[in-house]
Amino acid sequence: MNSNIEAAELNMEEADELKYSRTIEDLPGPKGIPFFGNQLQMLGSQWHVTLSNYIREFGPIYRLNAFGIPIVVISDRAAISSLLKDRPESFERSRGLRMRMNELKVGGVFTAEGEDWRKQRKLVTGGLSVEVIRNFFPTMGMMTQRMVDRWKATLADGKRVDLRRDLKALALDIIVGIAMGYDLNVVSDDSHPLQHDLDSLMRRLASRGTSLYPYWRRFRLPVDRAADQSAHDVEQTVLRLIGETRERMKQQPHLREDPTNMLEAMIVASEDPESDFSDQDLVSNAIASVVGGIDTTANSIAWMINLLAQNPEAATKLTAEVDAVLGDVRMSREWEQMKLLPYLDAAHSETQRLRSSTPFLGLLAKADCVVADTFLPKGMVIFVPTTFGDGLDETQFPQHEQFQPERWIFEHKPQKDEDPARKVFPFGGGQRLCPGRFLALIEVKVVVSAIMRNFELEFDTTAPPVQQVMTFFMGPSAVPVRLRSRT
Missing domain, CATH: 1.10.630.10 (Cytochrome P450)
Known part of the structure; x- marks a missing residue:
């Protein structure tokens, strides 16, 4: 397991052993409407832009709700890196997407x-x-x-x-x-x-x-x-x-x-x-x-x-x-x-x-876990941006809306925290x-x-x-x- 994520098959008593300071209910997020929650906000051909805008509004981890099913969007770079490294042992693709693809x-x-x-x-x-x-x-x-x-x-x-x-x-x-x-x-x-x-x-x-x-x-x-x-x-x-x-x-x-x-x-x-x-x-x-x-x-x-x-x-x-x-x-x-x-x-x-062709990845937690100091139960749906997190952050990429290939050219390999390749996951x-x-x-x-x-x-x-x-x-x-x- 990576240090940023602790996960194991747990019963309810063992869940208390995980260390965290908040749960999903403590997270900020956009208001939804009865029954649908935020589902209608995630429809259409620009739902990824909507989720990206929410990152600017609600921060590196926020919650959504679709028909009563909670969803967490995580754009913290360290957390994303650990989530991706812990596949497929601890996280898997959305079962709904897998089923839809297999059907065709x-x-x-x-x-x-x-x-x-x-x-x-x-x-x-x-x-x-x-x-x-x-x-x-x-x-x-x-x-x-x-x-x-x-x-x-x-x-x-x-x-x-x-x-x-x-x-x-x-x-x-x-x-x-x-x-x-x-x-x-x-x-x-x-x-x-x-x-x-x-x-x-x-x-x-x-x-x-x-x-x-x-x-x-x-x-x-x-x-x-x-x-x-x-x-x-x-x-x-x-x-x-x-x-x-x-x-x-x-x-x-x-x-x-x-x-x-x-x-x-x-x-x-x-x-x-x-x-x-x-x-x-x-x-x-x-x-x-x-x-x-x-x-x-x-x-x-x-x-x-x-x-x-x-x-x-x-x-x-x-x-x-x-x-x-x-x-x-x-x-x-x-x-x-x-x-x-x-x-x-x-x-x-x-x-x-x-302009990543796959701006967000959908994951499913295979066990109770802690991500970004937040307790997430088994079966939790998690969306992570591949580039729409740090990639569009002004502090990470100054003048982030501008197309500047020079950002990626260096005389010497940059330090880990300064390497742009470690800030996006296309x-x-x-x-x-x-x-x-x-x-x-x-x-x-x-x-x-x-x-x-x-x-x-x-x-x-x-x-x-x-x-x-x-x-x-x-x-x-x-x-x-x-x-x-x-x-």
Whole structure:
């Protein structure tokens, strides 16, 4: 156990042994309304902004109430760090979210807990290892080049590039490519049925995540039947790809030693006699990885493009860095170049601080515990901000509303308390750190470096303000940025 959190399976008499000075009832929080509590305040596409504003009003730990169920929001940095480190032993994901995801066959390592999680984590991390990503790097470059060529042709025709759509399409191409070895080419043609089915799943996950009542367990609306069909079709597609991949690996034995995508790596791991992995584990983790890798990375790049276009000085610095690293070529072709883009790294970190795709994580206490000197009973729902706590605190990040990549660049490694990387948690933390983190970082570098090397950014000042829209992940309402080809 970490020093900030004491937890154990306790009976009521043993609960008194925990040391604390307050309970949930002692915490401040916004007023609710009869029956609903604060539930209606947490609906809509900007509920994360509401919770963030409450941090400013009520402090680093406050309470909410949803239909009589207490919720605690904790933004204290030390407490968050300990909470994340104590997963999965002491805290787990919200059971409601896990159930909703599993109902649509989006489970795997994201919804697994305990020993099942440890087994599946090994499966997924092997499929997203540095070596697998390195082997996939040329394909990622090819897919990005295809998007750049499309954009240049669009601009040559005097048309405007739909950045939001195309960035999501590219993210889908890349994650399906590395997860299952399949080239959708959604960038060039978005009519592929797998794209439709995945979009359908994401929409229903978002809708069900904010639903006041799980009505679909009693009766199905047409949209629910359509989502069920999409879930079935995605599952069947993945099963077919598993079969095709296994046959290809029989014909090309070297793939077992040097897998080129996540599915190949997972198949190798699953065939270990001691692994106890099933085809259903392969299916659920392949689907979950695809769902988790589309909007998160696409939204991060979209937010970065928005912020760079509104901050020309930062865009100029990034362009100069990319030009120096890539030289005469227009697209990164060398893996080692990924280590030579510190300002791009800093711009991404600053984007995550301001606009994380997963601004809050939901946890459930598995035992009575004390967090931030507050007694929390077993089953307590806890929300923690990944970046919307210290990341938007003026004392931690002066001029916190401004986009300043320089915050993340140092001549010498900063002391622990001054390191900005220890103040925000965009990829989670502890054992359950996002398994796709390294892939996301490489994808951002490849795509953003290609954009800055080939295009100039111009923010459309006549466009409506860009809103933070929370569905299953948080993304921009639009990307009002015009591209101009660089000569």
